[in-house]
Amino acid sequence: MAVTIRDVAEASGVHVSTVSRAFSAPHLVNPETRTRVLAIAEDLGYRPNRAARALTTGRTHNIGLIVADIANPFFPPLIKAAQAQARLRDYHVFVADTDEDPQVEEDLIQTLTKQVDGVLLCSPRLTNRTIERLREEVPFVVVNRRAKGLPTVLMDVGRGARLAVEHLTALGHRRIALVTGPSGSWTSKEMQEAAATMSDVDVVFLGPNPPTELGGLAAATDVVASGATGVLAYNDLVAIGLIEGLAERGKNVPGDVSVIGVDDIVPGRLSRPKLTTIAMPTAAAGRIAVDLLLQSVDSAATAAATMLETALIVRESTGKAHR
Amino acid sequence: MAVTIRDVAEASGVHVSTVSRAFSAPHLVNPETRTRVLAIAEDLGYRPNRAARALTTGRTHNIGLIVADIANPFFPPLIKAAQAQARLRDYHVFVADTDEDPQVEEDLIQTLTKQVDGVLLCSPRLTNRTIERLREEVPFVVVNRRAKGLPTVLMDVGRGARLAVEHLTALGHRRIALVTGPSGSWTSKEMQEAAATMSDVDVVFLGPNPPTELGGLAAATDVVASGATGVLAYNDLVAIGLIEGLAERGKNVPGDVSVIGVDDIVPGRLSRPKLTTIAMPTAAAGRIAVDLLLQSVDSAATAAATMLETALIVRESTGKAHR
DNA sequence: TACTTTAGTGCAATCGTTTGTATCGCTGTC
DNA sequence: GACAGCGATACAAACGATTGCACTAAAGTA
Numbered sequence: 001m002a003v004t005i006r007d008v009a010e011a012s013g014v015h016v017s018t019v020s021r022a023f024s025a026p027h028l029v030n031p032e033t034r035t036r037v038l039a040i041a042e043d044l045g046y047r048p049n050r051a052a053r054a055l056t057t058g059r060t061h062n063i064g065l066i067v068a069d070i071a072n073p074f075f076p077p078l079i080k081a082a083q084a085q086a087r088l089r090d091y092h093v094f095v096a097d098t099d100e101d102p103q104v105e106e107d108l109i110q111t112l113t114k115q116v117d118g119v120l121l122c123s124p125r126l127t128n129r130t131i132e133r134l135r136e137e138v139p140f141v142v143v144n145r146r147a148k149g150l151p152t153v154l155m156d157v158g159r160g161a162r163l164a165v166e167h168l169t170a171l172g173h174r175r176i177a178l179v180t181g182p183s184g185s186w187t188s189k190e191m192q193e194a195a196a197t198m199s200d201v202d203v204v205f206l207g208p209n210p211p212t213e214l215g216g217l218a219a220a221t222d223v224v225a226s227g228a229t230g231v232l233a234y235n236d237l238v239a240i241g242l243i244e245g246l247a248e249r250g251k252n253v254p255g256d257v258s259v260i261g262v263d264d265i266v267p268g269r270l271s272r273p274k275l276t277t278i279a280m281p282t283a284a285a286g287r288i289a290v291d292l293l294l295q296s297v298d299s300a301a302t303a304a305a306t307m308l309e310t311a312l313i314v315r316e317s318t319g320k321a322h323r
Numbered sequence: 324m325a326v327t328i329r330d331v332a333e334a335s336g337v338h339v340s341t342v343s344r345a346f347s348a349p350h351l352v353n354p355e356t357r358t359r360v361l362a363i364a365e366d367l368g369y370r371p372n373r374a375a376r377a378l379t380t381g382r383t384h385n386i387g388l389i390v391a392d393i394a395n396p397f398f399p400p401l402i403k404a405a406q407a408q409a410r411l412r413d414y415h416v417f418v419a420d421t422d423e424d425p426q427v428e429e430d431l432i433q434t435l436t437k438q439v440d441g442v443l444l445c446s447p448r449l450t451n452r453t454i455e456r457l458r459e460e461v462p463f464v465v466v467n468r469r470a471k472g473l474p475t476v477l478m479d480v481g482r483g484a485r486l487a488v489e490h491l492t493a494l495g496h497r498r499i500a501l502v503t504g505p506s507g508s509w510t511s512k513e514m515q516e517a518a519a520t521m522s523d524v525d526v527v528f529l530g531p532n533p534p535t536e537l538g539g540l541a542a543a544t545d546v547v548a549s550g551a552t553g554v555l556a557y558n559d560l561v562a563i564g565l566i567e568g569l570a571e572r573g574k575n576v577p578g579d580v581s582v583i584g585v586d587d588i589v590p591g592r593l594s595r596p597k598l599t600t601i602a603m604p605t606a607a608a609g610r611i612a613v614d615l616l617l618q619s620v621d622s623a624a625t626a627a628a629t630m631l632e633t634a635l636i637v638r639e640s641t642g643k644a645h646r
Numbered sequence: 647t648a649c650t651t652t653a654g655t656g657c658a659a660t661c662g663t664t665t666g667t668a669t670c671g672c673t674g675t676c
Numbered sequence: 677g678a679c680a681g682c683g684a685t686a687c688a689a690a691c692g693a694t695t696g697c698a699c700t701a702a703a704g705t706a
Contacts, residue, residue, distance in 0.1 A: 051377040080392070378693090
């Protein structure tokens with residue numbers, strides 16, 4: 001059916017090895033021969049069979065991208081960027097969704113291992129021990145989590161949290177609540193550590209909470225009870241839920257309480273009031289993670305952590321504190 | 324490095340072909356031998372090399388999933404469901420993003436063709452002629468667009484539109500605007516045709532518009548000018564933009580104008596007022612599309628169109644019309 | 647002129663599976 | 677007792693590429 005390297009070889013009167021080299025080792029073949037072969041290949045619509053190539057070279061030119069939940073608005077921009085970057089490098093991306101289940105995550109890595117050159121792990125739920133074990137089988141890059149000895153891409157949410165708190169204090173808020181996320185979350189820990197070092201302000205920690213709209217909704221009671229007039233939420237979904245919960249209790253945002261989220265996901269840009277938030281460079285993270293992965297595929301892994309800048313985006317959910 | 328079928332064969336004292344058959348043709352090998360081989364394979368951590376298998380069988384056990392824009396909230400649930408379904412069938416999914424560019428879409432299909440058993444095309448922007456040509460190379464299933472002679476998964480947005488208009492008329496609205504989408508869109512056409520057949524109501528068509536929040540924002544002027552008190556928007560993003568545009572012109576939703584969107588994406592559930600919308604069964608579409616695709620991979624393609632039901636979800640953006 | 651180098655190409659092994667065919671030892675039949 | 681039939685297994689040829697090595701002819705060197 002399909003046109004193979006052999007067809008091209010016959011059509012151009014050379015051996016298959018010459019055709020192969022015309023593509024992958026140009027300097028080894030006569031320029032004239034090369035252009036002729038390439039033209040004929042083009043003509044015949046020849047595309048190298050990657051499976052066959054993978055068999056001899058051991059390189060599949062595929063990478064795996066594993067996320068907890070594709071439908072979580074945080075991930076699509078990252079996936080999109082990673083896929084585009086991989087395409088630039090002539091790699092294809094398997095996307096897999098673990099449904100937040102560590103067991104599924106491990107299985108997925110196992111079955112993917114043999115047909116990819118590396119795996120991108122986004123916000124993995126696996127234990128460090130398991131990651132340690134699996135890294136023997138395939139190169140990893142981890143995004144959004146610290147993993148000792150592995151190349152890692154992180155976003156500086158600590159600095160983001162400081163910017164957020166500074167923004168709130170500049171607006172006159174003196175008592176601030178940090179609505180934390182799940183207890184195991186690296187992001188949440190970073191935010192707490194950063195907030196704890198701030199001066200000129202009282203910070204109360206409320207949590208842990210599920211990282212969802214419902215988590216925010218439920219946290220509204222605590223926020224009201226805390227007497228805080230400024231809130232930094234674990235992420236935008238929590239912030240949106242919180243704003244709703246506050247409204248139910250007669251509190252207006254930003255009139256009575258200022259709320260800041262994290263992630264800058266699409267719903268936050270469209271909700272009302274539009275969410276002031278800490279923007280995470282997810283697209284950049286995806287791009288860089290792919291580059292790091294491909295780099296560690298054909299040389300020794302550089303186990304450095306890359307830290308990306310975050311930025312405060314002020315929209316409508318924060319305002320001046322009144323006495 | 325990795326453990327191959329040969330290692331398993333040697334460890335169990337049989338020929339590789341026996342090991343192969345122990346997996347893929349159990350009835351051809353002695354039950355005793357089989358269990359022994361399987362145990363040893365398990366022990367050694369043997370995983371068949373898919374590239375090698377693909378080479379002989381011609382089946383890669385991969386499928387391609389091509390969408391216009393991963394970051395568009397409409398797609399992730401579909402991708403998620405498709406990927407999960409594929410995994411059930413022991414298939415892996417390449418996800419690729421065309422950035423809404425037909426040329427990229429065509430390239431993508433070309434390069435993917437050789438390493439997948441079939442391609443899922445979601446809301447393709449390709450011309451019918453191009454699809455016609457490409458289908459020679461690889462089995463397709465098309466989602467969210469009519470494609471003659473190809474298996475197709477559609478969502479009954481026509482019925483959804485009728486439900487929406489009925490809902491508005493039941494609330495007393497007598498003049499309704501349909502804010503249409505891009506001119507080439509199948510969905511938009513379906514909605515127009517359905518709306519045109521409704522009685523007891525004036526329907527005005529406003530468009531075409533880009534399928535984004537900005538498109539909705541810009542359409543607000545026309546809506547106000549049209550004198551309509553009820554609006555059906557091309558999708559949720561447009562609806563959200565429209566609500567914002569109406570607010571800028573002093574029109575309250577649902578007080579002055581009722582607005583209905585399409586898709587039931589997450590932002591619509593979180594925006595304020597919460598959006599009344601026509602829910603599209605995207606997850607089901609993803610699942611079914613995968614099944615159809617795998618089916619047409621190893622038998623003749625059934626070129627039937629599957630139509631999925633939509634549903635009206637009433638939230639807060641629609642209300643009674645007042646004289 | 648004889649020898650070495652080098653550019654360009656062909657040859658053949660190899661990657662890890664699958665699968666059609668051959669082989670082998672039994673059992674049952676006539 | 678010869679042989680067909682059969683279950684179980686081994687053999688070996690693919691699949692489509694890559695790549696180390698061998699070879700040839702021309703160019704460079706002494």
